[in-house]
Amino acid sequence: xxxxxxxxxxxxxxxxxxxxxxxxxxxxxxxxxxxxxxxxxxxxxxxxxxxxxxxxxxxxxxxxxxxxxxxxxxxxxxxxxxxxxxxxxxxxxxxxxxxxxxxxxxxxxxxxxxxxxxxxxxxxxxxxxxxxxxxxxxxxxxxxxxxxxxxxxxxxxxx
Amino acid sequence: xxxxxxxxxxxxxxxxxxxxxxxxxxxxxxxxxxxxxxxxxxxxxxxxxxxxxxxxxxxxxxxxxxxxxxxxxxxxxxxxxxxxxxxxxxxxxxxxxxxxxxxxxxxxxxxxxxxxxxxxxxxxxxxxxxxxxxxxxxxxxxxxxxxxxxxxxxxxxxxxxxxxxxxxxxxxxxxxxxxxxxxxxxxxxxxxxxxxxxxxxxxxxxxxxxxxxxxxxxxxxxxxxxxxxxxxxxxxxxxxxxxxxxxxxxxxxxxxxxxxxxxxxxxxxxxxxxxxxxxxxxxxxxxxxxxxxxxxxxxxxxxxxxxxxxxxxxxxxxxxxxxxxxxxxxxxxxxxxxxxxxxxxxxxxxxxxxxxxxxxxxxxxxxxxxxxxxxxxxxxxxxxxxxxxxxxxxxxx
Amino acid sequence: xxxxxxxxxxxxxxxxxxxxxxxxxxxxxxxxxxxxxxxxxxxxxxxxxxxxxxxxxxxxxxxxxxxxxxxxxxxxxxxxxxxxxxxxxxxxxxxxxxxxxxxxxxxxxxxxxxxxxxxxxxxxxxxxxxxxxxxxxxxxxxxxxxxxxxxxxxxxxxxxxxxxxxxxxxxxxxxxxxxxxxxxxxxxxxxxxxxxxxxxxxxxxxxxxxxxxxxxxxxxxxxxxxxxxxxxxxxxxxxxxxxxxxxxxxxxxxxxxxxxxxxxxxxxxxxxxxxxxxxxxxxxxxxxxxxxxxxxxxxxxxxxxxxxxxxxxxxxxxxxxxxxxxxxxxxxxxxxxxxxxxxxxxxxxxxxxxxxxxxxxxxxxxxxxxxxxxxxxxxxxxxxxxxxxxx
Numbered sequence: 011x012x013x014x015x016x017x018x019x020x021x022x023x024x025x026x027x028x029x030x031x032x033x034x035x036x037x038x039x040x041x042x043x044x045x046x047x048x049x050x051x052x053x054x055x056x057x058x059x060x061x062x063x064x065x066x067x068x069x070x071x072x073x074x075x076x077x078x079x080x081x082x083x084x085x086x087x088x089x090x091x092x093x094x095x096x097x098x099x100x101x102x103x104x105x106x107x108x109x110x111x112x113x114x115x116x117x118x119x120x121x122x123x124x125x126x127x128x129x130x131x132x133x134x135x136x137x138x139x140x141x142x143x144x145x146x147x148x149x150x151x152x153x154x155x156x157x158x159x160x161x162x163x164x165x166x167x168x169x
Numbered sequence: 170x171x172x173x174x175x176x177x178x179x180x181x182x183x184x185x186x187x188x189x190x191x192x193x194x195x196x197x198x199x200x201x202x203x204x205x206x207x208x209x210x211x212x213x214x215x216x217x218x219x220x221x222x223x224x225x226x227x228x229x230x231x232x233x234x235x236x237x238x239x240x241x242x243x244x245x246x247x248x249x250x251x252x253x254x255x256x257x258x259x260x261x262x263x264x265x266x267x268x269x270x271x272x273x274x275x276x277x278x279x280x281x282x283x284x285x286x287x288x289x290x291x292x293x294x295x296x297x298x299x300x301x302x303x304x305x306x307x308x309x310x311x312x313x314x315x316x317x318x319x320x321x322x323x324x325x326x327x328x329x330x331x332x333x334x335x336x337x338x339x340x341x342x343x344x345x346x347x348x349x350x351x352x353x354x355x356x357x358x359x360x361x362x363x364x365x366x367x368x369x370x371x372x373x374x375x376x377x378x379x380x381x382x383x384x385x386x387x388x389x390x391x392x393x394x395x396x397x398x399x400x401x402x403x404x405x406x407x408x409x410x411x412x413x414x415x416x417x418x419x420x421x422x423x424x425x426x427x428x429x430x431x432x433x434x435x436x437x438x439x440x441x442x443x444x445x446x447x448x449x450x451x452x453x454x455x456x457x458x459x460x461x462x463x464x465x466x467x468x469x470x471x472x473x474x475x476x477x478x479x480x481x482x483x484x485x486x487x488x489x490x491x492x493x494x495x496x497x498x499x500x501x502x503x504x505x506x507x508x509x510x511x512x513x514x515x516x517x518x519x520x521x522x523x524x525x526x527x528x529x530x531x532x533x534x535x536x537x538x539x540x541x542x543x544x545x546x547x548x549x550x551x552x553x554x555x556x557x558x559x560x561x562x563x564x565x566x
Numbered sequence: 567x568x569x570x571x572x573x574x575x576x577x578x579x580x581x582x583x584x585x586x587x588x589x590x591x592x593x594x595x596x597x598x599x600x601x602x603x604x605x606x607x608x609x610x611x612x613x614x615x616x617x618x619x620x621x622x623x624x625x626x627x628x629x630x631x632x633x634x635x636x637x638x639x640x641x642x643x644x645x646x647x648x649x650x651x652x653x654x655x656x657x658x659x660x661x662x663x664x665x666x667x668x669x670x671x672x673x674x675x676x677x678x679x680x681x682x683x684x685x686x687x688x689x690x691x692x693x694x695x696x697x698x699x700x701x702x703x704x705x706x707x708x709x710x711x712x713x714x715x716x717x718x719x720x721x722x723x724x725x726x727x728x729x730x731x732x733x734x735x736x737x738x739x740x741x742x743x744x745x746x747x748x749x750x751x752x753x754x755x756x757x758x759x760x761x762x763x764x765x766x767x768x769x770x771x772x773x774x775x776x777x778x779x780x781x782x783x784x785x786x787x788x789x790x791x792x793x794x795x796x797x798x799x800x801x802x803x804x805x806x807x808x809x810x811x812x813x814x815x816x817x818x819x820x821x822x823x824x825x826x827x828x829x830x831x832x833x834x835x836x837x838x839x840x841x842x843x844x845x846x847x848x849x850x851x852x853x854x855x856x857x858x859x860x861x862x863x864x865x866x867x868x869x870x871x872x873x874x875x876x877x878x879x880x881x882x883x884x885x886x887x888x889x890x891x892x893x894x895x896x897x898x899x900x901x902x903x904x905x906x907x908x909x910x911x912x913x914x915x916x917x918x919x920x921x922x923x924x925x926x927x928x929x930x931x932x933x934x935x936x937x938x939x940x941x942x943x944x945x946x947x948x949x950x951x952x953x954x955x956x957x
Contacts, residue, residue: 148239
């Protein structure tokens with residue numbers, strides 16, 4: 011097995027074009043680097059974008075579902091990798107979630123790898139993923155009452 | 170047994186009354202659940218390396234369901250990191266995966282260097298390749314030791330640990346500590362390689378490449394070991410990729426993907442090495458992949474050491490970096506011995522990170538234990554979970 | 567026996583033991599000899615002391631008359647035989663720790679006479695530990711099954727003769743009796759595993775019982791084959807037959823290997839130790855036993871290992887005779903027997919160091935589909951040899 015470093019610099023442009031073609035203005039591209047595509051997606055389109063990425067563009071691996079507390083609003087960041095067609099590419103999708111309605115559609119039905127990531131994001135930030143089979147506490151004890159990673163939860167007593 | 174309803178039968182003269190069953194056996198058996206019990210391979214269990222629980226639902230000997238419970242070691246690492254200046258997070262990153270500590274610190278430094286927009290000097294990159302591979306060898310040898318004990322043989326444990334001691338000595342030569350080394354820095358490494366390091370490293374690799382065959386021979390030549398590992402925990406490549414499994418477990422299933430080759434970081438594109446991939450998808454394939462990886466690591470170390478030597482003694486190994494990181498979002502990925510690990514940094518211009526998220530490969534690998542253990546026997550569960558190579562520090566953070 | 571104890575030397579008189587009308591054996595029996603001499607010394611001392619105070623009293627006379635000599639000699643005989651077996655088992659325990667250590671690139675026990683006293687100290691420590699007992703166990707079976715396992719193991723360990731003159735009973739179905747008692751263990755283990763009110767013990771007990779039962783069948787066939795070749799079930803007879811012709815591992819090499827593997831399985835040693843599969847089931851059927859009971863179970867394990875090795879030595883390696891040496895045989899046959907037993911045990915230890923555990927269904931596969939046919943093939947070979955007049 012000799013090392014094959016397949017990489018074609020036209021891949022990022024390719025991915026951007028296909029996504030814009032399908033989703034139009036629901037998706038905005040914020041940056042591009044070697045093997046990286048950064049995008050910002052509307053909340054109601056995220057499930058369709060993910061499904062499109064998985065089915066059509068063969069991005070089979072959901073590496074991460076990250077929650078961020080930006081104080082005025084929350085964000086969910088997805089990192090999705092490809093193993094076959096665009097080998098080595100990583101797409102980052104950012105979704106804004108308002109504070110008073112922290113609901114996002116769950117992508118765990120598309121990728122099993124997102125299951126525990128979403129569960130962890132819920133228990134640490136309080137972002138509810140609709141359609142997740144089992145949104146329970148994982149890392150913190152079951153009787154825990156707070157969402158510890160929110161900025162409003164102060165770690166040290168004097169802050 | 171007469172389970173049909175005999176109530177219509179009347180006692181007419183000359184006819185024997187029909188036997189009415191006291192209990193309707195067929196209906197009762199259908200109602201009864203067959204004997205399944207939840208066996209809790211609990212937190213205190215000789216096979217779980219680290220503190221976690223695996224609840225398996227067993228029907229006789231066959232496993233029908235599995236549920237891992239983690240979180241006993243959750244320390245709130247990411248929240249704690251938001252309160253510290255960037256250089257002070259490096260010792261914290263050591264404690265994420267204590268078996269292969271330099272990989273996570275390297276990952277962290279790469280992320281921050283990306284956020285700062287600087288490129289560490291070449292010498293530092295090659296030294297970090299050597300350090301990464303040494304840690305990969307240490308981690309894989311500890312995994313090999315665990316495989317032996319899980320399957321019931323203590324000899325493999327002691328032999329693998331004996332080989333690991335040589336690599337720990339290399340760690341000590343490089344940075345002074347065996348575990349939690351605190352060696353990489355943002356912008357390079359802490360110190361240059363010491364005197365005669367290249368001689369020691371070459372000796373170590375040559376010894377290892379011969380000595381590892383003793384241990385592997387004990388396992389491969391024994392049909393008991395092989396038959397306990399073959400045909401258990403089989404997954405298809407699509408299932409593996411979908412479930413988020415990465416690392417040797419993925420390569421043992423036939424998916425040819427390795428971050429060092431396909432998404433190279435830190436000068437790995439200057440090094441020539443092979444990536445072992447096997448198609449069977451069972452525990453034995455994952456075991457063989459890791460063994461091959463150990464041998465490939467030796468190859469990488471030799472090449473990187475030659476490059477370090479070629480750069481000379483006076484090449485820089487560390488850059489000075491500002492303490493405030495400009496605002497932005499950056500992430501870096503690294504091929505951990507256990508899979509694909511990643512750190513995501515959101516910086517806001519101060520000297521403390523705004524959000525620092527760690528992606529641990531085992532966190533996702535262990536969530537797939539239900540699919541891995543389904544349909545196998547109780548005795549296979551330790552063998553399958555040993556191939557996942559749990560390290561609780563990074564799972565629970 | 568002179569009644570006058572005027573001088574100290576009077577009771578150190580050691581008459582011919584076989585002249586005693588109550589002598590229980592037919593041939594010369596060494597441990598009985600030792601114990602009778604011991605009683606002569608002890609009982610004679612007491613008799614002489616009492617005689618000093620009350621000269622000519624009936625108690626001292628009774629203490630040294632034939633009947634009491636026999637009685638007390640038998641009691642000391644039991645202790646002597648038990649002690650020798652016990653020390654022999656401790657030596658095999660020590661051998662295991664050292665040899666296992668060396669295969670794993672470490673030294674094993676080092677303290678006290680090259681590590682031997684460490685084993686004694688460990689046993690002592692185990693007996694001193696707190697004896698916890700879970701509340702809901704079935705008390706009767708919990709205590710009795712363990713006692714029976716240990717008791718039967720100790721019984722057969724003591725019953726194995728170490729030579730022509732070191733035996734407890736010498737009767738014509740000796741080997742069959744030993745095998746019968748040896749084979750009782752799985753039943754006790756099964757009931758013991760159930761009585762502990764613990765899922766793990768239940769699974770462990772069932773697995774141990776099914777494994778041991780399926781490996782007893784090849785063992786029985788092989789024992790019958792060896793006795794067929796020798797013509798008798800008497801242990802002394804088998805050893806003599808091997809001395810006359812050749813040690814039986816040469817014509818019955820298949821049987822030798824099969825018996826070795828079955829002995830490993832019966833003694834619950836790795837690769838067949840699923841009953842104490844630590845990495846899966848904590849301790850299997852021994853989970854809820856603590857302190858002295860657990861110590862005795864461990865000892866019973868080593869006793870069964872010792873008995874298996876002793877049976878291999880008797881049936882296949884020629885017992886207590888050394889080949890080609892002739893008359894030197896008569897000096898210390900016991901030592902020869904024990905050394906051969908420990909040699910077989912050495913092989914068992916190496917097997918334990920090198921092999922992992924076999925899964926339950928694979929064990930049963932092996933037992934029924936591989937070893938039983940092999941033992942029958944061995945039987946056929948022996949039948950052919952017998953009919954051909956070679957043996």
